[in-house]
Amino acid sequence: xxxxxxxxxxxxxxxxxxxxxxxxxxxxxxxxxxxxxxxxxxxxxxxxxxxxxxxxxxxxxxxxxxxxxxxxxxxxxxxxxxxxxxxxxxxxxxxxxxxxxxxxxxxxxxxxxxxxxxxxxxxxxxxxxxxxxxxxxxxxxxxxxxxxxxxxxxxxxxxxxxxxxxxxxxxxxxxxxxxxxxxxxxxxxxxxxxxxxxxxxxxxxxxxxxxxxxxxxxxxxxxxxxxxxxxxxxxxxxxxxxxxxxxxxxxxxxxxxxxxxxxxxxxxxxxxxxxxxxxxxxxxxxxxxxxxx
Numbered sequence: 001x002x003x004x005x006x007x008x009x010x011x012x013x014x015x016x017x018x019x020x021x022x023x024x025x026x027x028x029x030x031x032x033x034x035x036x037x038x039x040x041x042x043x044x045x046x047x048x049x050x051x052x053x054x055x056x057x058x059x060x061x062x063x064x065x066x067x068x069x070x071x072x073x074x075x076x077x078x079x080x081x082x083x084x085x086x087x088x089x090x091x092x093x094x095x096x097x098x099x100x101x102x103x104x105x106x107x108x109x110x111x112x113x114x115x116x117x118x119x120x121x122x123x124x125x126x127x128x129x130x131x132x133x134x135x136x137x138x139x140x141x142x143x144x145x146x147x148x149x150x151x152x153x154x155x156x157x158x159x160x161x162x163x164x165x166x167x168x169x170x171x172x173x174x175x176x177x178x179x180x181x182x183x184x185x186x187x188x189x190x191x192x193x194x195x196x197x198x199x200x201x202x203x204x205x206x207x208x209x210x211x212x213x214x215x216x217x218x219x220x221x222x223x224x225x226x227x228x229x230x231x232x233x234x235x236x237x238x239x240x241x242x243x244x245x246x247x248x249x250x251x252x253x254x255x256x257x258x259x260x261x262x263x264x265x266x267x268x269x270x271x272x273x274x275x276x277x278x279x280x281x282x283x284x285x286x287x288x289x290x291x292x293x
Contacts, residue, residue, distance in 0.1 A: 095153035099131035130158030194227035254280035
């Protein structure tokens with residue numbers, strides 16, 4: 001892509017679409033449009049209202065750098081520096097996992113919990129960009145929400161996302177290895193999308209994932225279940241009786257995580273929820289009263 005020649009919007013979109021298609025990038029035209037719209041700070045529709053517009057040399061150079069990054073395998077969300085999640089626009093960088101559409105179901109389940117308390121209390125473990133905590137805070141006006149993560153970089157991004165979405169006064173952020181540094185308890189709901197990829201499978205993931213997303217957010221230990229063991233064991237000390245534990249799981253893990261929860265004997269109403277692709281994606285349980293242990 002020669003910045004010394006004149007490029008019109010429609011022409012450069014077509015050129016990029018052909019290039020992306022040739023290297024196997026899906027939705028090539030859409031991605032070209034998103035990248036160019038980001039450089040020009042305009043919506044996709046406006047690209048076609050201005051299709052005869054010529055790009056400046058600076059704009060072509062900036063766009064070419066976007067294209068180079070995407071062609072290297074960098075996810076488009078990292079190139080753009082943002083991702084959509086439910087009703088929120090979130091900052092994302094390679095320090096945090098890109099929030100996926102299937103994770104939105106955790107928010108629905110958390111908000112569906114029947115509360116006995118006037119101010120429902122939520123905990124989002126391994127909060128990353130803050131997608132779950134912030135969505136809950138945004139959609140539950142009375143909620144008290146805590147987000148925790150081991151990564152200082154992730155917590156900084158989560159805090160910036162709270163500012164960006166005018167939710168800074170609704171979510172508390174805590175640096176903690178799961179429950180280790182947590183000084184709150186008696187939550188109505190604990191949600192978590194923990195690292196769950198078995199170590200020996202990480203190198204088999206798509207290039208976009210294994211080369212760009214943070215390993216800390218992927219590595220679930222030898223069998224992918226390390227975090228689930230710790231969460232299930234300790235969560236009972238942080239949930240109210242009748243409170244819900246809601247966990248996203250990887251492919252083929254729902255049965256094992258259900259057995260883990262059942263093994264500790266502190267939860268009832270165990271349930272597996274399928275995602276929009278009809279894959280078992282979430283395991284839930286409700287804390288029993290002490291008399292039932």
